[in-house]
Amino acid sequence: MKLKNTLTFALGLLAVPALSADPTTIQPGGKLPGNPAVALVKVAGDLVDPVAVAGAPDGSGRLFVCERPGVIQIIKDGKKNRKPFLDIKDKTISSFLELGLYSVAFHPKFKENGRIFFCYADMWFNGASMICEVKAKKNKPDEADMDTIKVLMQLDFPYCNHHGGQIAFGPDGYLYIGSGDGGWEGDVISTGQDLHTHMGKMLRIDVDNTTPDRNYSIPKDNPFITLPQQMTLFGVTELAFSKIHPKARPEIWAYGLRNPWTFSFDAKTGDLWIADIGQNHWEEINMQPAGSKGGENYGWKFMCGSHVFPQVEKKNPDGTSTTVDGDGTARVGILPVAEYSHVDQGNCVINIGVSRSKANASLEGIYFCADWGSGKVWGIAKDGGKWQMQELLDLDTPLRPTGSGFDAEGNLYLTHATANYGGPVDPYTSERGALWKLVPADKVPAGAETAPLQKK
Numbered sequence: 001m002k003l004k005n006t007l008t009f010a011l012g013l014l015a016v017p018a019l020s021a022d023p024t025t026i027q028p029g030g031k032l033p034g035n036p037a038v039a040l041v042k043v044a045g046d047l048v049d050p051v052a053v054a055g056a057p058d059g060s061g062r063l064f065v066c067e068r069p070g071v072i073q074i075i076k077d078g079k080k081n082r083k084p085f086l087d088i089k090d091k092t093i094s095s096f097l098e099l100g101l102y103s104v105a106f107h108p109k110f111k112e113n114g115r116i117f118f119c120y121a122d123m124w125f126n127g128a129s130m131i132c133e134v135k136a137k138k139n140k141p142d143e144a145d146m147d148t149i150k151v152l153m154q155l156d157f158p159y160c161n162h163h164g165g166q167i168a169f170g171p172d173g174y175l176y177i178g179s180g181d182g183g184w185e186g187d188v189i190s191t192g193q194d195l196h197t198h199m200g201k202m203l204r205i206d207v208d209n210t211t212p213d214r215n216y217s218i219p220k221d222n223p224f225i226t227l228p229q230q231m232t233l234f235g236v237t238e239l240a241f242s243k244i245h246p247k248a249r250p251e252i253w254a255y256g257l258r259n260p261w262t263f264s265f266d267a268k269t270g271d272l273w274i275a276d277i278g279q280n281h282w283e284e285i286n287m288q289p290a291g292s293k294g295g296e297n298y299g300w301k302f303m304c305g306s307h308v309f310p311q312v313e314k315k316n317p318d319g320t321s322t323t324v325d326g327d328g329t330a331r332v333g334i335l336p337v338a339e340y341s342h343v344d345q346g347n348c349v350i351n352i353g354v355s356r357s358k359a360n361a362s363l364e365g366i367y368f369c370a371d372w373g374s375g376k377v378w379g380i381a382k383d384g385g386k387w388q389m390q391e392l393l394d395l396d397t398p399l400r401p402t403g404s405g406f407d408a409e410g411n412l413y414l415t416h417a418t419a420n421y422g423g424p425v426d427p428y429t430s431e432r433g434a435l436w437k438l439v440p441a442d443k444v445p446a447g448a449e450t451a452p453l454q455k456k
Contacts, residue, residue, distance in 0.1 A: 025284075025306035026338045028345060030388030032381050036362055037441035038392050040377075040414060040451035044075045045434040049094075049427040050415035052103040052166070052262075053435060055407025058111045062142075063407060065415065065435055068100030069427050070120060074142050075435060086118070086134065086144040093123040095425050102129070102165025103403070107207070108173050116144075117152075117175065117207070119167045129155040129163055131177060133207070152207060152215045155198055159183025162259040166351075170204070171270040171290070174219055176253065177203040178260030178274070186279065186310065187301035192256050195224055195248035200300060202260060202274065204253035223295030224248035254288065256298035256333050262351035262403055266290070267410055268365075275351035275369055276336070278304045281311050281323055283349035284336035285369055285380065299333030306335045338369075338380055338389050346371025350401045352438065356410035362440045368392075368412060370401035375454070377401070377414075396452040402433070412438040416451075 049068035056062040063075040064085060070092030074081040094100035099121040107115035114135045121127045131153040137145045155177075157163050162180030170176050181187045181200035192200035209217040218225060226246045259277040266273070270290030276298065278284055282305030286298050301309055308331065311323040340346065352368035367380040375395030381388060395401070395416075403415045417433035436451055444450055 024387075025335050026380075026387045026389045028340050028378060028389050028391055030390050031383070032366065032379050032388050032390045033383045034362065035390075036366065036379065036392070038363065038368075038377070038379070039439055039441045039444050040393065040395075040436035041439055041444055042449040042451070043078055043413065043435045043437050044080055045432060046080060047073065047415070047417075047433045047435060049100070049402070049417045049419050049430070050433045050435060051100065051403040051417070053403070053405035053413045053415055054104050054106060055405070055409075055411075056110070057106055057408045059408070060141075061407075063405075063413070063435070064104050064116075066101045066104055066118070066403070067427075068417070068419070069094045070101045072101070072104055072118065072144075081142055083143065085136070085142060088120065091120070091123055093121050093127050094427065096160045097419050097421055098161040098163060099127050102163075103167050105167045105169055105175070108169050115207075117167060119165050119177070121163065121165075122154075125154060125156070127157060127160055127163070129153075129157070129165060129179070131155075131167060131175075150215060153177070153205070155179055157182045157199065158189065164257075164260050166260065166262050168264060170265055170272070172219075173208070174204050175207050175216075176263070176272070177205070177251075178257070178263050179203055180259035180261070181257070181300065187258065190301065192258065192300040193297070193302070195245050195252060195255065198249050198251060200255060200257050201249075201252050202254040202257065202263075202272075203249075203251040204294070205251055218250040221293070222250055222253060223293060224252045225250045253294045254296040254298065256296075256300045256303075257286075258300040258304070261348075264351055264353040264404070264406070266354040266367075267356045267406070268354070271354070273351060273354065273367055274298075275349040276300070277348055278339075278342075279309065281305075281342050282307055282339050283342070283346065283371070285338040285349060285351075285367075286334070287337045287367075297333040299331075299335070302332040303335075305339035306331070307339075337387055338378075340371075340378075340389075346374035346376055348372035350403065350414075352377070352401075352404040352414055353406055353412050355412055355438070357412070359409065360411070360440055360443065362442075363438075368438060370395075370404075370414060372400050372402060375399050375401065393451070394454040396454055398431070399451055414438060 052066040070089040072086040101120040135148040161183040164178035164180040166178040263274040272288040274286040308325040355363035377393035
């Protein structure tokens with residue numbers, strides 16, 4: 001998520017960027033095949049700044065909802081348990097909107113090992129992101145056994161915004177972590193392109209193995225592992241040199257991201273969708289195809305969407321102004337699949353995910369995303385080999401999408417909260433948020449409450 005501020009441009013230690021050969025990035029205004037219609041059905045309310053949800057893959061039907069102040073609630077059959085699964089409010093810093101308990105994820109073999117992972121901003125370590133593991137009490141599966149909590153990683157940041165925080169297991173069984181560029185605005189310390197830091201990256205770790213210095217290990221096929229080697233100066237091609245990064249963080253899977261607050265994997269194809277929150281003009285959605293070897297550069301801070309950063313203001317003859325790419329600038333990195341403008345579409349992109357529920361065949365394969373600022377919900381899918389992005393919902397003003405998740409059957413969910421940058425510091429004094437389920441418009445259950453829409 002973001003806080004508007006001044007733009008600052010600084011140069012630093014940069015990884016070698018790659019020019020994109022594909023300049024095509026779609027924007028809203030397209031039409032999806034079949035012209036689908038959707039609705040959001042209310043699952044549960046009375047939630048304090050909910051920002052993420054995950055369904056337990058054990059047949060229990062439980063939904064674990066992250067409340068930003070540091071609580072994981074369990075929703076069963078539309079009702080919130082009397083007692084939360086996890087309460088770490090005493091360890092979580094959430095006084096600023098972009099800090100708090102971020103996300104929860106279940107190990108791919110959860111039914112066998114009971115391992116649950118979560119990520120939060122730790123108060124005692126100045127808001128550092130802690131990726132932790134916990135198990136439920138043996139005789140009380142709806143309550144966390146606090147004695148089993150183990151910290152896997154600690155990610156430090158210089159500022160209080162742009163920490164990312166989403167975690168999710170990929171189809172390869174590894175844990176992926178979205179880590180923002182470290183904060184302030186404009187990537188002032190140039191982390192997006194710097195392979196020496198975890199900031200501005202997608203990280204990938206193996207939680208099933210450890211090393212003497214880590215509670216995890218590095219997957220052997222991570223793209224920036226450089227093994228010790230004898231130095232050779234001559235007779236080495238430029239291409240070979242460009243792949244040598246002896247000081248790169250080995251956890252890095254992809255880079256050039258500003259704030260990957262939310263992301264998800266397509267449960268059928270394995271494609272990775274990253275909703276990267278932009279600067280002052282553009283929001284972007286990146287898609288990494290399944291089978292990727294990693295190492296993609298998504299362009300930040302040289303790019304924001306398909307546009308060169310920073311944008312410059314051009315005066316028009318009628319006295320208005322337009323933001324355009326600066327002179328002599330070139331595109332860097334892999335361009336996003338989709339983007340939208342802050343002028344009339346929103347200001348903070350939220351991933352929802354790809355629909356793979358057998359009960360919602362009409363939505364099969366559509367990727368959904370929303371915007372926290374505007375309340376709009378879009379669908380993205382290919383039509384005849386070309387990507388299309390269509391607005392499907394325009395939520396009423398009080399509904400602010402904050403996060404998402406899916407259950408064991410592949411149903412998609414959206415969380416909303418009234419949290420805002422100018423509002424009260426204490427989330428418990430704000431209007432309560434809710435959990436919503438995305439369904440085809442013709443499959444809204446009788447008597448169900450649906451999300452209100454803007455009046456046209």
